[in-house]
Amino acid sequence: LLRNDRADVLAALDNRHPADFAAWFADQDEETQAHVLKFLDNDWAAQLVEYLPDNEIEDTLLAFSEEKQRAVLTRLQDDDRVDALQELSESTQAKLVALLPARKRRVTRQLLEFPETSAGGRMTTAFATVDESMTVRQAVQELRETHLEKETLSRIYVTDTDGKLIGELRLRDLAFAKRGVLISEIVEPGTPSISAWADQEEAAQMISKYDIMALPVVDDEERIVGIITHDDAIEILEEESTEDIEKAAGISGEISDASYINTPIVTHYQRRVLWVLGLAFTGLLSGYVLMSFQEVLDNAFLLALYMPMIVAAGGNTGGQAATMVIRSLSLGELQSRSTLTVIFRELGVGLLVGTTVAIAMIVEILIFQPEAAADSQIGLPHFALTVGCSLLLQITSSTFIGAALPLVAKSLRLDPAVIASPAITTLVDVSGLLIYFTFARLFLGI
Amino acid sequence: LLRNDRADVLAALDNRHPADFAAWFADQDEETQAHVLKFLDNDWAAQLVEYLPDNEIEDTLLAFSEEKQRAVLTRLQDDDRVDALQELSESTQAKLVALLPARKRRVTRQLLEFPETSAGGRMTTAFATVDESMTVRQAVQELRETHLEKETLSRIYVTDTDGKLIGELRLRDLAFAKRGVLISEIVEPGTPSISAWADQEEAAQMISKYDIMALPVVDDEERIVGIITHDDAIEILEEESTEDIEKAAGISGEISDASYINTPIVTHYQRRVLWVLGLAFTGLLSGYVLMSFQEVLDNAFLLALYMPMIVAAGGNTGGQAATMVIRSLSLGELQSRSTLTVIFRELGVGLLVGTTVAIAMIVEILIFQPEAAADSQIGLPHFALTVGCSLLLQITSSTFIGAALPLVAKSLRLDPAVIASPAITTLVDVSGLLIYFTFARLFLGI
Numbered sequence: 036l037l038r039n040d041r042a043d044v045l046a047a048l049d050n051r052h053p054a055d056f057a058a059w060f061a062d063q064d065e066e067t068q069a070h071v072l073k074f075l076d077n078d079w080a081a082q083l084v085e086y087l088p089d090n091e092i093e094d095t096l097l098a099f100s101e102e103k104q105r106a107v108l109t110r111l112q113d114d115d116r117v118d119a120l121q122e123l124s125e126s127t128q129a130k131l132v133a134l135l136p137a138r139k140r141r142v143t144r145q146l147l148e149f150p151e152t153s154a155g156g157r158m159t160t161a162f163a164t165v166d167e168s169m170t171v172r173q174a175v176q177e178l179r180e181t182h183l184e185k186e187t188l189s190r191i192y193v194t195d196t197d198g199k200l201i202g203e204l205r206l207r208d209l210a211f212a213k214r215g216v217l218i219s220e221i222v223e224p225g226t227p228s229i230s231a232w233a234d235q236e237e238a239a240q241m242i243s244k245y246d247i248m249a250l251p252v253v254d255d256e257e258r259i260v261g262i263i264t265h266d267d268a269i270e271i272l273e274e275e276s277t278e279d280i281e282k283a284a285g286i287s288g289e290i291s292d293a294s295y296i297n298t299p300i301v302t303h304y305q306r307r308v309l310w311v312l313g314l315a316f317t318g319l320l321s322g323y324v325l326m327s328f329q330e331v332l333d334n335a336f337l338l339a340l341y342m343p344m345i346v347a348a349g350g351n352t353g354g355q356a357a358t359m360v361i362r363s364l365s366l367g368e369l370q371s372r373s374t375l376t377v378i379f380r381e382l383g384v385g386l387l388v389g390t391t392v393a394i395a396m397i398v399e400i401l402i403f404q405p406e407a408a409a410d411s412q413i414g415l416p417h418f419a420l421t422v423g424c425s426l427l428l429q430i431t432s433s434t435f436i437g438a439a440l441p442l443v444a445k446s447l448r449l450d451p452a453v454i455a456s457p458a459i460t461t462l463v464d465v466s467g468l469l470i471y472f473t474f475a476r477l478f479l480g481i
Numbered sequence: 482l483l484r485n486d487r488a489d490v491l492a493a494l495d496n497r498h499p500a501d502f503a504a505w506f507a508d509q510d511e512e513t514q515a516h517v518l519k520f521l522d523n524d525w526a527a528q529l530v531e532y533l534p535d536n537e538i539e540d541t542l543l544a545f546s547e548e549k550q551r552a553v554l555t556r557l558q559d560d561d562r563v564d565a566l567q568e569l570s571e572s573t574q575a576k577l578v579a580l581l582p583a584r585k586r587r588v589t590r591q592l593l594e595f596p597e598t599s600a601g602g603r604m605t606t607a608f609a610t611v612d613e614s615m616t617v618r619q620a621v622q623e624l625r626e627t628h629l630e631k632e633t634l635s636r637i638y639v640t641d642t643d644g645k646l647i648g649e650l651r652l653r654d655l656a657f658a659k660r661g662v663l664i665s666e667i668v669e670p671g672t673p674s675i676s677a678w679a680d681q682e683e684a685a686q687m688i689s690k691y692d693i694m695a696l697p698v699v700d701d702e703e704r705i706v707g708i709i710t711h712d713d714a715i716e717i718l719e720e721e722s723t724e725d726i727e728k729a730a731g732i733s734g735e736i737s738d739a740s741y742i743n744t745p746i747v748t749h750y751q752r753r754v755l756w757v758l759g760l761a762f763t764g765l766l767s768g769y770v771l772m773s774f775q776e777v778l779d780n781a782f783l784l785a786l787y788m789p790m791i792v793a794a795g796g797n798t799g800g801q802a803a804t805m806v807i808r809s810l811s812l813g814e815l816q817s818r819s820t821l822t823v824i825f826r827e828l829g830v831g832l833l834v835g836t837t838v839a840i841a842m843i844v845e846i847l848i849f850q851p852e853a854a855a856d857s858q859i860g861l862p863h864f865a866l867t868v869g870c871s872l873l874l875q876i877t878s879s880t881f882i883g884a885a886l887p888l889v890a891k892s893l894r895l896d897p898a899v900i901a902s903p904a905i906t907t908l909v910d911v912s913g914l915l916i917y918f919t920f921a922r923l924f925l926g927i
Binding site: 050052054175179182187188189205206207209210211225227242243244245246247248265266268269270272273276277279280281283284285286294295296300301303304307308310311312314315316318319321322323325326329332333336337339340341342343344346347348350351352354355357358359360362363366368369373376377380383384387388391392395396399426430456457460461464468 | 496498500621625628633634635651652653655656657671673688689690691692693694711712714715716718719722723725726727729730731732740741742746747749750753754756757758760761762764765767768769771772775778779782783785786787788789790792793794796797798800801803804805806808809812814815819822823826829830833834837838841842845872876902903906907910914
């Protein structure tokens, strides 16, 4: 596509959105990438870095001359610059930060001190503020002088003389107001805000809950130090959802910005193999239980027919319960005081589902298995009772376990999503076999 | 809390964000709700309806007098009004739409014609446009007159005389520009847009990809007919993620706006029981396979020890593959031409994981099972080979199945997420038993 000279490259870029260009760029081989980079002007280079997947950022930045690195990093918004720098090795990061002009260098170092996943680590400092004691005329004058540096003017934050956040304005309120009015007369108070040390997920949930453009971030003295914008919120929520979904399937490790196709097969392998191996060895437990009840199975092989189904019903219902609870926790719907409520509700759902499936299977057995039971020399009603009771207990206990384990993890300050469905399945495989064979011994006298 | 008179209710509301008030309201019993509703003025009532969970909207609207219904619905933004009306029964919907003033009634009826999940069904028509032939002065004058009705002025869309979208402006560009300049001189062309008939998920993905505030929605003649805003994008993406997560765990039915705790136990039961029942009856297939290989198991009961592990390894790896593919599809990362690539990659990952687990288990068997094999009168190397080959084939084929089924579903225009992990697990349970017992017959001569 882009293989000729500078003019061609720039002409091809002219009609592209930087997001599209970055996605295209990430898909190219190294040679093409190097070729394209040579021809990018500083503005395009900065836009490329802004939209590039995390794993491409270091190589791309290092391909530039020192002069161009400085130009690119200076052009980026504070939050985009910090996001990019967070992907680099410490030494590269220090080297690149040192290239920045003094004021940006200071701000960048401050922002890099916040944990990457905190509100402070995500915020931009390019927000607009005006003082409540200004008139509309003074405020417009101030914004006119500084607006080019601001990420958004849709919301203008109003502070008192100590820099404390006291409310907000919309640019339209200023644009259409009388020039002599005081800002304090038109400010809208009650702007939600978040501490710089809070988790980024909390910030994203607030932006989602209040349907706002941007959320002010405040320091310990309630002074506004930055804002988190709606596009950050989308990115954070998407990342968290992907992480939850992947963890629930037993896929470990940090998710990367790279798409499925751009991730090397070896990385996919590494993220999956440990869970599979661990679960395989844990799965031997089920095997030992099965072996130790060999006698029961030998005496009534009809039991084998219902065994996989009873075991799997536990995995299915446990996985459902875990999924519901983990998602509710992710969406911020559950307070810690709701723990008991959730457990009682899930016990209720488990009992209902368990009863339904147990009755369905009892009916199935009574209709279809009279001959098989006679062949195996076991009483049909006793056999039906064995299967029914096992299902009820297995489903109820699995639902309970599926709901309780993420809540326990949460109360131990672990990520609830690490209690992945496969782990619950492996656990309730064992309990299912124990329940089934115990009832079989009890009711069938084997 | 709020049990006294009008003044108390309004005073208590004064410091609350409507989103917090709506969340609190949804948690109250009917009596308290009725009491609070009596005292709400029209503005608060409209804000309540805007932020209320879907399942509370009908009861709340019907509790108002006709006069208040009209006032509330008129005050809502077009998109919020349509979102609320979409939750009502058809007759209630028609009755309430008829209450609206003529112009809003017409717009609302038009919007209700779009499918609820299309871009047209989600958009608001309260967007700002100016004509490219205007001067900045004329544009500011026009916006000044109409700005109160607009949902956002952060982006102002520029059209030609036919109403075709040709670009956008920011309010700041107008606010700080010279008054005599023509709009056509300062317009930024290349604004992304979406067809009103496209799926809302596509719109949300574009907003996420381009980091934009709002996405213009155009009709078949490329005339701008609405916008979808960033807060809608967050809501859509959250809904889609929740739906994918729930479907992957075998939880069916439409997700509701109600939180986990506010959803009745019976609803939770209904959303889970069908899958569990269906899977239970499908699970009997595994039982029949197990019964039909009874002889093999009788002759070498050591096989039972590794059976649950081999079967489960298929479910785990199949679930991982399905999760990766479904999430990639949801994030819009996979084009249809990538289908074969994905399948080859997953085959590769499956082979790698399968080889690793097979080797680990072969080593385990050679170290720990010499005695048990001798007791069962089967050759240790042959037994290790049986387990190893079964694991390799089971894991590779399950990974393939897990990746392929969602892609097949997609190509049949079904939702890939309906190929839930439990369904894949149940399927590969059967294949796992067949694979294991076939290799046992082959290598152990049983």
